[in-house]
Amino acid sequence: MKKSEPMSESYYYILLCLAKGANHGYGIMQMTEKLSRGDVTIGSGTMYGATSNMMKKGWIKEIMSTEGAERRRLYQLTDTGRKALRAEINRLRRMLENAEEV
Amino acid sequence: MAAEYKRSFRMYSAWNYMQEVEDLNKLSDEGWQLVRGGCFHSKFVKNPDIRYRYQMDYQKIDDMARYIEIFREQGWEYVNSTFNGWHYLKKLYDPALPDEAYEIFTDRESLREMTGRWTRFATILGVLFGIMAIIEAFRVITAPNIPRFIQLFTFIIESGLLLRGAFIMRRTEPGQKLRHDSLILGIFFACIFIGAASNIILDDMRPNLNTQQQADEVFEPIIENRWVDFDVKYPDNYYLDLMIKADEPLTFEIVNEADEVVYTETGTDVDKKDIRIKLRRGSYGFRMSVNSGFELACSID
Numbered sequence: 338m339k340k341s342e343p344m345s346e347s348y349y350y351i352l353l354c355l356a357k358g359a360n361h362g363y364g365i366m367q368m369t370e371k372l373s374r375g376d377v378t379i380g381s382g383t384m385y386g387a388t389s390n391m392m393k394k395g396w397i398k399e400i401m402s403t404e405g406a407e408r409r410r411l412y413q414l415t416d417t418g419r420k421a422l423r424a425e426i427n428r429l430r431r432m433l434e435n436a437e438e439v
Numbered sequence: 440m441a442a443e444y445k446r447s448f449r450m451y452s453a454w455n456y457m458q459e460v461e462d463l464n465k466l467s468d469e470g471w472q473l474v475r476g477g478c479f480h481s482k483f484v485k486n487p488d489i490r491y492r493y494q495m496d497y498q499k500i501d502d503m504a505r506y507i508e509i510f511r512e513q514g515w516e517y518v519n520s521t522f523n524g525w526h527y528l529k530k531l532y533d534p535a536l537p538d539e540a541y542e543i544f545t546d547r548e549s550l551r552e553m554t555g556r557w558t559r560f561a562t563i564l565g566v567l568f569g570i571m572a573i574i575e576a577f578r579v580i581t582a583p584n585i586p587r588f589i590q591l592f593t594f595i596i597e598s599g600l601l602l603r604g605a606f607i608m609r610r611t612e613p614g615q616k617l618r619h620d621s622l623i624l625g626i627f628f629a630c631i632f633i634g635a636a637s638n639i640i641l642d643d644m645r646p647n648l649n650t651q652q653q654a655d656e657v658f659e660p661i662i663e664n665r666w667v668d669f670d671v672k673y674p675d676n677y678y679l680d681l682m683i684k685a686d687e688p689l690t691f692e693i694v695n696e697a698d699e700v701v702y703t704e705t706g707t708d709v710d711k712k713d714i715r716i717k718l719r720r721g722s723y724g725f726r727m728s729v730n731s732g733f734e735l736a737c738s739i740d
Contacts, residue, residue, distance in 0.1 A: 345548040363512035381510040381528075382496055382543030386552055388509070389501060399505075410505060 344425045347379050347387045352396065352414065352422040359400060359413040362388070388412060396421055443485035445471060450479060450628075453557050454608040455620040456495050456525075463493040467532070475519050476527040490532035492541040493518075497525050497557050515543070550611075558605045565601030568594050582713055584676045586641040593634035600627045644672040650725070651736040657729065665694070665724030669739065674719045678740055683709035685733035692726040693739075695719075700726075 344352075350369040354360055360368065366379050379387070391397045396418030402409045414422070451459040463473055470487035476495075494515070500506045507517045510528055518527035530541060544550040572594035579587045600623060607617070646669040654661070671677065683689050685707050693702040693716065701723070702716050716739075727735065 345546055347546050347549065361512070362509045366513065378539060378545050380543040380545035380549075381513045381515050382494070382553065383545045383549040384513075385506055385509045386498075386549045388505075410508060 343428065344421075345387070346377055347383050348391065349422075349425060350377055350379065351384075351387055351391070351412075352418055352425075355397060355412055355414040356419070356422065359402075359411040361402070361409050361411050365412070391418065394418075394421075444474070445483050445485070446480055447483065448480045450621070450624055452604060452617075452620050452624045452627075453497070453525075453561070454604045454611065455617045456497075457611075458617065458620065460493050460495055463527075464491075467491040467493070467529075473518055473527060473529065476521065476525075478521050478523060478525070491529040492532050494528045494530075494541070494543045495525055496528065496543065497553055499524055500526070510543075554608050554611050558609045561601045561605035561608065565598050565605060568598035568601060572598055582676070582678055582715065584678075585673070586637050586645075589637040589641070590634055593630040593637075596630045597627065597634070600630075641673070645740055646671065646677070647740050649738040651734075652727065653734040654729075655732050657731055657733075660728065660730035662726075662728045664726050666727065668722060668724045670722050671718045671720055674717075676715050677718050679711075679714040679716055680736075680738045681709055681711045681714065682736040683707070683733070685729055685731055685735075687729065687731035689727065689729040689731075689733050689735065691735065691737070694724055694726050696722050 350373065351365055353372065354365045354368040362381075362384050366384065369377050369379055388397065392399065394417070395415055397412045398415055400411050400413050402411050449462075463476075466483060467473070467490050470485055471483040472486050472489065472491060473493065474482040474484050500520075510517060513530075515528045515530045518529055520526045528543065533540075539545070544553060572591060575587060575591040575594055579591050648667065648669050650667050652663070652666070679693075679702070681691065681704060683691060683704070683706055688705050688707055690703065690705045691709075692700045692704075694700055701718065702714075704711075725737065
């Protein structure tokens with residue numbers, strides 16, 4: 338099996354923020370800052386690039402929100418995306434365990 | 440009161456885009472707000488009551504509505520795009536916010552992706568100019584003339600500057616700016632202009648003459664003086680293709696205004712290509728003498 342490439346911080350946090358349900362760009366950005374206690378921010382250029390690339394990879398997909406009067410784009414994790422996130426978490430966990438062994 | 444506008448014709452190289460962003464910010468602080476950004480000129484409107492911070496992005500946007508939405512969510516307003524794929528964005532300046540609030544690329548990977556797109560474009564273009572320089576170099580070696588020298592020179596400069604730009608862009612660090620870049624950009628555009636001008640003007644000024652004569656039988660010797668005239672508008676190497684087929688030796692000559700022979704060839708069977716002849720400015724003509732049936736074709740360029 339091909340070894341998966343390490344994910345960029347932005348990809349990782351975007352997927353993490355979508356794990357519990359669909360969200361819009363601003364929601365992802367806020368949640369990322371909250372989760373990382375302000376360590377990680379996702380600027381608009383980074384957000385557009387990351388979501389575009391992950392949609393091409395099939396990790397996330399775009400849906401239109403139906404609640405409220407305003408139609409907004411929501412991003413939703415796909416099964417492939419969930420797998421990729423899980424693989425990355427496992428990779429990070431292994432790395433942490435290795436650090437603890439030393 | 441009517442709005443007050445101004446235009447700026449200052450150009451920036453792609454690898455110096457951060458300098459452009461900084462200058463836009465400075466202009467905004469001085470009350471000039473960007474209306475339309477462009478490669479060759481930008482338009483500003485006077486409004487001293489607001490301050491913006493600007494950013495630039497380089498990419499082919501698949502979904503413009505989504506792009507604008509993602510930027511709007513964080514307070515960015517899309518200004519416009521240039522024909523070659525640069526986008527201008529602005530955000531109202533709030534002194535209370537940290538500098539990071541005005542970054543659009545917040546990790547190294549995404550900034551690299553953006554600069555990498557331009558690097559790729561410039562590298563391909565630079566290599567293409569390089570290939571053209573090599574082709575031109577071969578032409579200069581085999582048959583040198585002034586327009587080819589100029590072409591070769593401009594292709595080398597263009598290729599070099601593009602590859603240098605790609606190299607700089609690839610190594611761009613956040614916040615990096617280059618000083619005195621206008622000169623380089625000026626040289627680049629001057630080369631493009633000179634290359635095109637030499638191609639159009641100098642090439643067009645060459646004689647580019649193609650002519651032939653023939654006779655099946657000749658009863659008395661033919662001496663044709665200046666059966667074709669042509670002008671040389673600038674001193675250079677010119678190239679003659681000559682084909683002679685005759686029963687008795689035929690003499691072909693090129694003569695100048697004073698009827699001095701600058702080139703001569705005699706034979707019954709000649710087929711020469713790209714004979715290099717140095718010609719000065721002036722008027723020239725072909726001369727031929729033969730006393731048998733013949734066929735003659737010549738061209739000069």
